[in-house]
Amino acid sequence: MGEEPRDMTARREGDRREASDGTVGKALDVLDRVAAFGRPVRFAELLDGSPFPKATLYRFLQTLVHQGMLSHDPGTGAYALGVRLVRLAHAAWAQSSLAPIARPHIDRLSAAVGETVHLAQLDGGQVLYVDKRNARQPVAMFSQAGRVGPGYCTGVGKAMLAHLPEAARARAVSQQAFHRYTPATITDPAAFALELEAIRARGHAFDAEEHEPGIVCVAVPILSRAGTVLGALSVTGTTARTSLQALAGLVPVIRATAADIATEAESWRFPEEQTQGLVARGGAGA
Amino acid sequence: MGEEPRDMTARREGDRREASDGTVGKALDVLDRVAAFGRPVRFAELLDGSPFPKATLYRFLQTLVHQGMLSHDPGTGAYALGVRLVRLAHAAWAQSSLAPIARPHIDRLSAAVGETVHLAQLDGGQVLYVDKRNARQPVAMFSQAGRVGPGYCTGVGKAMLAHLPEAARARAVSQQAFHRYTPATITDPAAFALELEAIRARGHAFDAEEHEPGIVCVAVPILSRAGTVLGALSVTGTTARTSLQALAGLVPVIRATAADIATEAESWRFPEEQTQGLVARGGAGA
DNA sequence: AACCAAGTTTCACATAATGGAACCAAGGGA
DNA sequence: TCCCTTGGTTCCATTATGTGAAACTTGGTT
Numbered sequence: 001m002g003e004e005p006r007d008m009t010a011r012r013e014g015d016r017r018e019a020s021d022g023t024v025g026k027a028l029d030v031l032d033r034v035a036a037f038g039r040p041v042r043f044a045e046l047l048d049g050s051p052f053p054k055a056t057l058y059r060f061l062q063t064l065v066h067q068g069m070l071s072h073d074p075g076t077g078a079y080a081l082g083v084r085l086v087r088l089a090h091a092a093w094a095q096s097s098l099a100p101i102a103r104p105h106i107d108r109l110s111a112a113v114g115e116t117v118h119l120a121q122l123d124g125g126q127v128l129y130v131d132k133r134n135a136r137q138p139v140a141m142f143s144q145a146g147r148v149g150p151g152y153c154t155g156v157g158k159a160m161l162a163h164l165p166e167a168a169r170a171r172a173v174s175q176q177a178f179h180r181y182t183p184a185t186i187t188d189p190a191a192f193a194l195e196l197e198a199i200r201a202r203g204h205a206f207d208a209e210e211h212e213p214g215i216v217c218v219a220v221p222i223l224s225r226a227g228t229v230l231g232a233l234s235v236t237g238t239t240a241r242t243s244l245q246a247l248a249g250l251v252p253v254i255r256a257t258a259a260d261i262a263t264e265a266e267s268w269r270f271p272e273e274q275t276q277g278l279v280a281r282g283g284a285g286a
Numbered sequence: 287m288g289e290e291p292r293d294m295t296a297r298r299e300g301d302r303r304e305a306s307d308g309t310v311g312k313a314l315d316v317l318d319r320v321a322a323f324g325r326p327v328r329f330a331e332l333l334d335g336s337p338f339p340k341a342t343l344y345r346f347l348q349t350l351v352h353q354g355m356l357s358h359d360p361g362t363g364a365y366a367l368g369v370r371l372v373r374l375a376h377a378a379w380a381q382s383s384l385a386p387i388a389r390p391h392i393d394r395l396s397a398a399v400g401e402t403v404h405l406a407q408l409d410g411g412q413v414l415y416v417d418k419r420n421a422r423q424p425v426a427m428f429s430q431a432g433r434v435g436p437g438y439c440t441g442v443g444k445a446m447l448a449h450l451p452e453a454a455r456a457r458a459v460s461q462q463a464f465h466r467y468t469p470a471t472i473t474d475p476a477a478f479a480l481e482l483e484a485i486r487a488r489g490h491a492f493d494a495e496e497h498e499p500g501i502v503c504v505a506v507p508i509l510s511r512a513g514t515v516l517g518a519l520s521v522t523g524t525t526a527r528t529s530l531q532a533l534a535g536l537v538p539v540i541r542a543t544a545a546d547i548a549t550e551a552e553s554w555r556f557p558e559e560q561t562q563g564l565v566a567r568g569g570a571g572a
Numbered sequence: 573a574a575c576c577a578a579g580t581t582t583c584a585c586a587t588a589a590t591g592g593a594a595c596c597a598a599g600g601g602a
Numbered sequence: 603t604c605c606c607t608t609g610g611t612t613c614c615a616t617t618a619t620g621t622g623a624a625a626c627t628t629g630g631t632t
Contacts, residue, residue, distance in 0.1 A: 022588065023620065024349050027310040035377040044578060053622045058580070063310050068410075077579080081378035083409045086416065087434060089375025091321040092367035123369045124354070130372065146376025308619070309589065330609055339591045344611070363610080 026052070030060045031069060031081075040078035089146075098222065098231045099131040102261045106133050106233075109257045113235050113250055115242070118217075120156035121231040122164075123148065125175030127157040130231070152176040152192055153185045155207035155219030156232035162199035163221045163229050169196070184210045204251050206244055207234075214239050218247040222258045224266055233258050312338070316346045317355060317367075326364035384508065384517045385417040388547045392419050392519075395543045399521055399536055401528070404503075406442035407517040408450075409434065411461030413443040416517070438462040438478060439471050441493035441505030442518035448485035449507045449515050455482070470496045490537050492530055493520075500525050504533040508544045510552055519544050 033050060034041060043061070050057055061079060064070040068084035094100050102119050110117045110133035119131040127149040151157035151172065161172055173196075178187045186192050199205040207217045219234035235250055319336060320327060329347070336343055347365060350356040354370035380386050388405050396403045396419035405417040413435040437443035437458065447458055459482075464473045472478050485491045493503045505520035521536055 021349050021352055023309045024313040024346075025353055026620095027313075028353050028355065031374065035374055035381075038377065038381055040381070042578090047578095054579085055581085055622050055624095056620080059620080060310075063307050066307055067311055067314050069314065081374070081381055083378070083407065083414055085371075085375050085378035086414065087409070088317065088321055088367070088371055089378065090433060091324065092369070092371040092375065095321075095325055095366055121369065123373070128369050128372060146372050146379070148373055312589095328609085329611095333609090340610085341591055341593095341612080342589080345589080 027060050027064060030057065031064060034070060034079055035081055040073065040076070040080040042077050042079070046079065093130065098261060098265060101265050102131065102231075102233075105257050105261050105264075106131060109133075109233070109235075109254065112253060116236045118156060118219075118234045118236065119231060120149075120154075120160070120234070122151070122157075122160045122172070122229065125151050125161075125172040127151050127154050127160070129156075150177065150179070150181075150211065152178055153181060153207065153210040155205050155217040155234045155236075158196065158199055158207070159205040159219040159221045159232040159234070160229050162196040162205065163223060163227070165228075181211050182209055182213050184208055186210060204255070206247070207236075208244060209239065216242070216244055216247065218244070218251060218254065220251065220255050220258050222262050222265075224262055230262060230265060233261070313346050313350060316343065317350060320356060320365055321367055326359065326362070326366040328363050328365070332365065379416065384547060384551060387551050388417065388517075388519075391543050391547050391550075392417060395419075395519070395521075395540065398539060402522045404442060404505075404520045404522065405517060406435075406440075406446070406520070408437070408443075408446045408458070408515065411437050411447075411458040413437050413440050413446070415442075436463065436465070436467075436497065438464060439467060439493065439496040441491045441503040441520045441522075444482065444485055444493070445491040445505040445507045445518040445520070446515050448482040448491065449509060449513070451514075467497050468495055468499050470494055472496065490541070492533070493522075494530060495525065502528070502530055502533065504530070504537060504540070506537065506541050506544050508548050508551075510548055516548060516551060519547070 030046075030050070030052070033046060037045070043058070046061075047054060047057055052060065061070065061072070065072045065079070065082070068082045071080050071082045072078070073080075098121065099119060106117050106119055117133040118129055120127045120129050122128070129147045129149065149157065151161055161169055164172060173189065173192065176189075176192070178189065178192070179185070180187050186195055204218055204220045207215070207219070209216055215236060216239055217234045217236035219232050221229055222231045222233060224230055233254055235247060235254055237247060316332075316336070316338075319332060323331070329344070332347075333340060333343055338346065347356065347358070351358045351365070351368070354368045357366050357368045358364070359366075384407065385405060392403050392405055403419045404415055406413045406415050408414070415433045415435065435443065437447055447455055450458060459475065459478065462475075462478070464475065464478070465471070466473050472481055490504055490506045493501070493505070495502055501522060502525055503520045503522040505518050507515055508517040508519060510516055519540055521533060521540055523533060
């Protein structure tokens, strides 16, 4: 897999919810730290770079292991994420995301366009991919269900940000890292604001190799009737096989799919969910 | 000091490790409760059936929402699992399970046999499915991964239990519910012990419509060189299309796949992981 | 044997969790 | 209209819990 853009984007100030509230927050922070390593990790490694003293960290790890959120190999002394998480995740995926509703629609879309399709939701200014359908020849690229990506240089990210209400958009934009992944990456907030305007006007967003060279995509937001952003849908291709012009031609069918998903999501008990992703963590406001 | 004292609270639990330790444990218990509903749930619903007083539960929910583990819709007042879980889950799936390593092998096996393939691991006596390949339909990550099933009446469950070391097996067996799903379900612990012996002797397990009528499967364990149980692999079919005899013929290829997975898992830094699922929670054990 | 690093346990102390009760909406009868 | 109930949120004195420096144990090295 790629490098670690994750840290750049995820570690933005003003969003640090970790050690803010109580013991639980701290414990979850420890969990995140283990997750960040992406591999089984030993006590000492975890210790430096952690804001907790030895004994405290140790107790947290014990608790988390005992709770099944982490597993601990007595042999090597390594801590890894536990299976309880996988179980919880299944429930989370099934209940708090568009994925289960969208699944058949995405299948159909994927079959129709013959390219990779992504379903994403917004998570604190970042893009969370909740489902993906591969084209016949799978392209090696950065994305999978559960993965997070930057909001400012992906099609789905821009499509969602553009359709956020003023206040939420401002907050989300302020959380962007604006790291230059490729020469085409937009790194200037002012230019980004214009780009969002344009996207909102035309109703869909492009990613012109802004995140990965050779990868382009077109994305449309999934909007509730009230106009709140539920998620976004994108079709991706490589410059070798397709072009932005060709992708633009797919907008009608993608938009139709998005509309179908939105309708179904609303009709079948799905309140306003999405903006909550932001409200939930922002904490700042009223 | 041995391991006698601490387990006063932990030893009894077959599956419920909840409020045993501290604030963190309680908070995670709340998380589980929300997950158990499988749908957005309101405060009052959560309140009854919860061991916590109103104010306490309220504070927990607030904390979890603030941490992004839950989301809260101010409109309907409903709590749902948060996106942070999906993110953590992705990491968990990728690092603490065999799935990523096994994926290409499963693809190949699935293509070869043309039937549904399951990859499972053990989680406290229960079966946790971490990946699945449907003969026709392509990938679906969290949709199926994360499901749990009984250990005593599934092929993968029996295959894994049979190859556990004495102590762990005894503990795991004592955790089985032995509910009669079908006429063929084994509900007698003594008979089950014999069945496990037979499975261990022959190296693979069958599920002869013990869990669902009309569904049969054959499963083999994935064992490390040292003999510890890493997981299990199964091929499933319907009585309408296949038979146990036919499935038995697939054992060599399944076993070869299991061996490949085990080898790769071991060679690429993957210690003894699996037994830990049990050790992690049981605590006891010599 | 003496040393060192990684991991684990102790214990006096202070922070953070607790939960009964008060409080604040909204319906919704009468 | 007013009163009353139900669902949700906030207070605050009490006390359980978490905290972390330091001591200790284990296992490996020189």
